[in-house]
Amino acid sequence: MDSSADLTAVDSSADRTAVFHRERPHLLAVAFRVLGSDADAQDVVQEAWIRYARADLGEVRNVPAWLTTVVTRLCLDVLRRAREDPQEPADLPLGPAEGAEGPEEVALLAGELTEAFTVVLDELTPPQRVALVLHDGFGVPFAEVAHVLGTTTDAAKKLASRARGRVRRPADAPGPGTGEARRVAEAFLRAAQEGDVESLVLLLDPDVTRTADPQALPPGAAQRVTGAPAVIRETRALRDRARRARTATIDGRPGIAVRSEEGLWAALALRVEGGRIVHYDVVADPRRLALLHVEP
Template sequence: MDGHDELARRFEAHRGQLRAVAHRMLGSFEEAEDAVQEAWLRLSRTGGDGIDNLAGWLTTVVSRICLDLLRSRASRREDPYGQDPRVPAASDANAPEEAAVLGDSVSLALLVVLDRLAPAERIAFVLHDLFGVPFDRIAQVVDRSRPAAKKLASRARQKVRGTPAVPGADLDRHRQVVEAFLAAARGGDLDGLLEVLAPDVVRRADPAALPPGVAPELRGARAMAEGTVALRERSRFAVAALVDGDVGVVVAPHGRLVLALTVTVEGERITAYDVVADPARLGRLGLGVLDLPEVSARSRTR
């Protein structure tokens, strides 16, 4: 095995971790793969001599590539809210990996909220809070001082958490009801939907969320449940999240927000929900994740 083959072998040992970092930073499997490949090209040009910590070096390089991509995306205003990306097909090359990530409600909700962060905030948060990278290294990536890097991560963390507008006990109860609604929708369970919807439930929707000719307002549990069952495929990409201070739903194929539901819960049932699809309205919603991944206390201070 020559030197280049050995370097390639060492790189491949880190590819999975690098792809995970890049995907959380970019929210796109394709762009993440491109960023990782660019890191390999830079490593192959540089060579491994003099790199004591290859994992750290590669993470720094991938992070800088992602930061440049995020800044370029922000300047072009790519991926506006309200566009409905292609739903992954079973034959897609990334389908198994993508299904695993999109099946994790924390990851999907987090990707949606991360899209609202400034590029440097997103990089600092992902590196520190999701992967435990120390602030000294993060400061090098974002070209800031260590205190400034800590402030970026802290500010991002506050935005990701959102601001609940209801007491914790009510938030937990609302979450149970909303998640029961989503579970029934994903399973095409008409009886389960009828159990969680109030008899006189009201659904209001932006016209952009509906097929032509469908009324924006719908009343009654059965009519709403039957309509929800019909949207079973899309419900695969729907997860509970904090929406305007209470538990709601975000629908986000590929982590790109296309719909949000603001949900009213009374007792143990949903009495109303609004489907928001208008890009301007989506952009004004306050969003947050209901479960924020925690790193160790030691990592949080590094």
């Protein structure tokens, strides 16, 4: 997390509103990654706002981390209700999140997390999902993940390790080679820049999905879009933005990087099967972007 925002003093309702408005895109990104649903993510963040507005923050040193804790625990409640799992507590006490104790090694590549999000995330237990998304997806130290889950740091590490094992298990069929994925990435970017609908139709799987962090989207836009027609409409609408993009290697995998005058603005992690894009994830949350290794 950005250390400049970690210790945020909240002294008035106006301050609270400003802090929440600043953190809201990040909170939506976390909720969506854990839940996989736009509507559920919006509901969770709205409930977090209600709790935040009513809370006594006098003892809270790290307001952004506290908000992330609240949102994540609300997500856990949603997942557990959906699974109707009687062996896990429905609620965990909400308390102030402690600051980071130091950097932790992030072992899961962004491309693998994208794969997990679309393929096997539903098969993980709620605590495994939270450990994987918070630590490997957003770089939250295991000490904070343990606080969110109400467990020990070692237990949080084991949850993430088990989740990675599910994510990295061999697929039923071998995936495409890097060469094919790079060719598809280059063709997709060229078609997006030129507004070439016919090429986009050939490059996108009919059931393609696009997920994205809120920072990459216009206000109110869905974090998940499904189907080639919807993805093509969005791609054409964002043609000007595509002109600022270039193909790149993202954590060793072919993808697309979009830059602004300030630097890297977003990264597109592509999943290619059979010469077509079946899913791509637009990473624009600064805390996720900071974990990526992007090369031109």
